[in-house]
Amino acid sequence: MAINKETIEHLAELARVKISDKQKEKLAFDLEGILGHFQELTELDTRDVSPVTGGTDLMNVFKDDEENDELLSKGKDAFPEKEKGFLKVPAVFDKSDHE
Amino acid sequence: MNNEKSLSVSEIRDGLRSGKFSAAEIAEDYFKKIEKKDKSIHAYLNLNKKSGLEAASWVDSRLKSGEDLPDLAGVPIALKDVIMSEGLPCTASSKILENYISSYDATVVKKLKEQGAIILGKTNTDEFAMGSSTETSAYGPTKNPHDLERVPGGSSGGSAAAVAADMAVVALGSDTGGSIRQPAGFCGTVGFKPTYGAVSRFGLLAMCSSLDQIGPFARSVKDAEMVFEEIKGEDRYDATSFDLPDRRLWEKEDLKNIVIGLPKEYLEGGLSKEVETTIKNVIHEFTDMGAVFKDISLPHTKYALPCYYIIMPAEASTNLARYDGIRYGRSKDAKSLLEIYEKTKGERFGEEVKRRILLGTFVLSSGYYDAYYAKAQRVRRLIREDFEKAFDSDKVDAILAPVSPSPAFKIGEKTQNPMEMYLSDIFTIPANLAGIPGLAIPAKNKEGDLPIGFQLMGKWGDDKNLFSLGKLYESI
Numbered sequence: 001m002a003i004n005k006e007t008i009e010h011l012a013e014l015a016r017v018k019i020s021d022k023q024k025e026k027l028a029f030d031l032e033g034i035l036g037h038f039q040e041l042t043e044l045d046t047r048d049v050s051p052v053t054g055g056t057d058l059m060n061v062f063k064d065d066e067e068n069d070e071l072l073s074k075g076k077d078a079f080p081e082k083e084k085g086f087l088k089v090p091a092v093f094d095k096s097d098h099e
Numbered sequence: 100m101n102n103e104k105s106l107s108v109s110e111i112r113d114g115l116r117s118g119k120f121s122a123a124e125i126a127e128d129y130f131k132k133i134e135k136k137d138k139s140i141h142a143y144l145n146l147n148k149k150s151g152l153e154a155a156s157w158v159d160s161r162l163k164s165g166e167d168l169p170d171l172a173g174v175p176i177a178l179k180d181v182i183m184s185e186g187l188p189c190t191a192s193s194k195i196l197e198n199y200i201s202s203y204d205a206t207v208v209k210k211l212k213e214q215g216a217i218i219l220g221k222t223n224t225d226e227f228a229m230g231s232s233t234e235t236s237a238y239g240p241t242k243n244p245h246d247l248e249r250v251p252g253g254s255s256g257g258s259a260a261a262v263a264a265d266m267a268v269v270a271l272g273s274d275t276g277g278s279i280r281q282p283a284g285f286c287g288t289v290g291f292k293p294t295y296g297a298v299s300r301f302g303l304l305a306m307c308s309s310l311d312q313i314g315p316f317a318r319s320v321k322d323a324e325m326v327f328e329e330i331k332g333e334d335r336y337d338a339t340s341f342d343l344p345d346r347r348l349w350e351k352e353d354l355k356n357i358v359i360g361l362p363k364e365y366l367e368g369g370l371s372k373e374v375e376t377t378i379k380n381v382i383h384e385f386t387d388m389g390a391v392f393k394d395i396s397l398p399h400t401k402y403a404l405p406c407y408y409i410i411m412p413a414e415a416s417t418n419l420a421r422y423d424g425i426r427y428g429r430s431k432d433a434k435s436l437l438e439i440y441e442k443t444k445g446e447r448f449g450e451e452v453k454r455r456i457l458l459g460t461f462v463l464s465s466g467y468y469d470a471y472y473a474k475a476q477r478v479r480r481l482i483r484e485d486f487e488k489a490f491d492s493d494k495v496d497a498i499l500a501p502v503s504p505s506p507a508f509k510i511g512e513k514t515q516n517p518m519e520m521y522l523s524d525i526f527t528i529p530a531n532l533a534g535i536p537g538l539a540i541p542a543k544n545k546e547g548d549l550p551i552g553f554q555l556m557g558k559w560g561d562d563k564n565l566f567s568l569g570k571l572y573e574s575i
Contacts, residue, residue, distance in 0.1 A: 008457065015416060015460045016423070016437070017453060018445025030454055030517050031461065037518060038405045041474050044481065051476035052483060054339075055295040055309035055534055061338040074185075074202040080428045089425055090436055 003032040105265045108174050108322040115162060115173050122162070122173030126155035126217045129175040133219065133266045140242050142251075142261040144180050145188050146220035151175075158215045170325055172215030177267035179258045180221035181228055182313065183302040184208045187218075191227045191304050192236035195422045195447035205302020206337065207271060207313055207330040214329055219267055222257030226449045227419065228278055228306045230254050231523045234514055235451040242510070243286060245549055249507040252282030252523075255316070259286040262316045263550075269326050270316040273300075275307050276407050277502075277527025279314045280539035280554055284502030287541040287550025289323045289569070290316050292527075294560050295534035296341050298327075299334030307414040310407075310531045320540060320569035327562070344560050354571055355389040359555075360495030364400035365526055371505035376546040378501050381553045381572075384544065385499070388575060395493050397485040402478050403529040408521060409462050409475035410532075416459025419452070454517060483533040490558040497568055498556040501526050502539045506549035530556050538565040540572060 005024050008031070012019045019027065081088035106114070106125075114120050130148055137143055158173045178184055181191045183201035185208075190196045204212065211218070225235040233241040233256025241256045243249040244264035251260040255272025259282035262270050272279040274292035283290025291314045298313045305311060315326035334340045366378070382392060424430060424443030433439040448456070462471035489495050503523055513520040530537040536557045545551040557565045 007461075011457045011460045011464070012441075014464065015420075015456050016440035016444065017448065017456060018441040019453065019457075020445075023450070023453070026450075027454060027457060031458060033518055034408065034458060034521075035461075038409060038471060041402060041405050041478055044399075044402065044478060046474060046477035046481070049477040049480050051473060052309075052479040052532075053476060056339040056341075058296070058339060058341060063335045063338075071203060078200065078202040079426065090439055092436060094435055 001032065001035045003028045003035065105318060106268060107319055108170065108268060108317070108325045111174050111268065112170055112172070115158070115168070122155040122158035122217065123152065125173055126152055126175060129219055129267065136264050136266055139247060140244055140260050140264055140266070141239060142222050142241050142257040142264065142266055143177070143220045144190060144192065144223050144238055144257070147184070147187055147218045150186065151217050151219055154212070154215065154217050161215070169214040169329070171211060171329055173217060175217045175219050175268050176211060176326075177219050177222045177258055177261045177270035178208065179224050179255050179270070179272045181224060181273055181304040182208060182271055183304075184218055184221070187221060189221065189304065190238070192224045192238055193226045193448065193452070194237045195443070196427055199427055203302065206299040206334045208302065210330050222255070222261055222270060224257055225254035226452050227304065227415070228254040228273055228275060229415065229451050229455055231277070231281060231520050232508070232510075232513065233257060233282070234510065235449055237449055240510055243507045245287060246507065248509055249549070250285065250510055252285035252503075252507060254278040254282075256282045258316050259283055259288055259290065262286070262288045262318060268317075269322055271313055271326075271330070272316055273303055273306075273311055273313050274531065275310045276411060276531050277524040279316065280502050280527045280537055280552070281524060283316055283539040284541070284552025284554075285507035285550065287552070288316050288318055289320050289541070290314065290539040291323045291327060292530060292537045293327065293331065293562050294343065294536045296339045297331050297343050297536070297562060299332070299337040299340045301334055301336035305418040307411040308418065309414060310411065312531075320538070320566055320573050323538075324566040324570075327566075343562060346561070346563070353389045354385065354568070357390045357497075357568070358393050358495050359385060359390050360395040360489050360493060360498040361392050362395050362397045362400065362489070362498060362500060364397050365500040369504050370501060373506055373546040373549075374501050374504060374551055377542045377544070377551040378553055380544040381499070381542050384572065384575060388571060393493060393495055395489050395495060395498070397489060397529070399478065399481045399485050400529060403482055403532055404521065404525055406475045406478040406482065407524075407528045407532060408458070409471050410479065412455040412459030413463050413472050414459070416456045416463070419456060422448075451517070479532050482529055486529070486533045486535055486556070497565065500554050500556065502552040502554045503527070506547060506551050526554070533559070535559050536562040536565055538569050540569050
């Protein structure tokens with residue numbers, strides 16, 4: 001599996017992470033090497049094997065949906081920006097979206 | 100390493116009750132030790148001195164009033180900096196959480212505080228627990244107390260080094276692919292990865308949710324067991340947690356008729372001379388105690404590493420999406436929302452974290468999902484079945500294996516080659532993929548100057564048996 005600069009740019013866009021040009025080359029080299037080691041898995045015929053989709057075999061674990069005001073207010077306190085008791089986040093739409 | 104005799108959990112418990120020392124004296128003594136030793140080791144990222152000493156006085160006042168206190172009261176304990184303790188920073192050794200203060204206690208921390216344990220501080224780790232040497236920490240590496248030019252292992256290297264250098268009596272770490280057992284082996288301490296689900300992860304910063312487990316570091320198997328006994332159990336805030344079945348196969352004075360499996364895949368080739376000889380010595384010691392060894396095969400062992408390095412980055416890339424610049428502080432010069440996401444992560448995540456996020460994004464992306472992620476989930480079943488066969492058909496009571504292919508390596512030795520770094524977890528990863536418990540114990544009769552650990556792996560849910568077996572080994 002060949003990984004080039006463009007693949008890294010695509011993945012970086014999907015993951016919403018900025019990667020510098022210098023890092024792109026190193027990461028492409030590293031990922032290609034790592035993916036090469038994954039080829040070993042193709043030796044195994046797994047058509048009739050059921051996947052392990054998590055760490056536990058527990059099923060249907062429920063709990064009551066309870067309000068926890070204490071945790072809520074602590075969570076609010078830890079939020080970086082607040083105004084008049086509200087959490088402040090950057091605008092989701094920029095001006096061009098309204099035009 | 101240090102000439103003073105290190106105290107065990109039971110010695111602290113007994114000493115407090117007999118009035119030999121107070122909890123405040125013990126706590127002050129440990130903060131002094133940290134001040135003295137940690138300049139060269141760098142096991143801690145921050146200390147909890149004020150609250151720690153207050154907690155110690157509280158223990159002393161209760162002792163004075165004649166109250167019967169729990170076993171861990173007054174015991175100084177260190178926490179890996181991915182475990183939340185209210186009011187203390189929780190950075191995961193990352194710049195992205197540089198200013199984050201925990202809003203609540205992890206369930207394990209809540210339990211420790213209820214016991215009256217003294218939280219000394221938060222210990223260094225690889226950034227977001229991604230690494231095998233504690234070198235990817237954004238705050239500088241931790242040194243191995245046995246040789247300051249070598250790594251303590253990782254990712255829970257700070258906790259391992261703190262316990263090894265007696266800057267804590269016990270510590271908590273997290274183990275996703277060996278991050279407790281491997282540093283325990285490198286630093287010469289005991290380290291335990293419980294059965295998946297035995298300990299609540301509420302309040303643990305998630306890396307790979309289907310593999311992460313919290314567990315103890317200690318200087319003896321008994322101490323590790325005492326901590327494990329207090330932190331385990333079902334927790335409504337972690338839906339994967341459950342109460343372990345109350346079974347213990349052996350509560351005996353010797354190991355007669357105990358069958359220990361020796362997986363050939365862990366022992367043929369790839370081991371350093373020191374590790375190979377040490378494991379042979381350990382086998383002799385167990386044989387002398389009456390244990391019977393049986394050769395077994397775990398045929399899918401070689402697939403565990405690629406399987407792990409698909410599943411772990413896949414889950415990690417998903418878990419780390421929350422550090423988006425909105426909830427935990429952001430890059431100052433970003434304008435649009437997209438820029439906030441990209442710049443915050445770009446500037447504040449380190450190289451290894453980015454590598455794993457991209458790798459995880461790749462194996463989950465359209466066109467590659469089936470070939471990589473779905474394939475790895477199926478291979479994980481085969482690895483799990485290898486262990487089930489060993490315990491159920493071959494009838495072994497436990498499996499003995501090395502912890503790592505070699506003792507602690509030099510700082511900087513593997514940082515340029517990620518694959519070589521990943522290979523140092525080759526013997527610890529299978530237990531995580533299978534969800535079974537693994538106990539790393541320092542070998543008594545080791546080859547060379549550095550500590551070398553061996554690990555005992557047990558059947559799913561048989562955590563107690565590993566402690567029984569480990570305590571018998573220590574008693575010889």
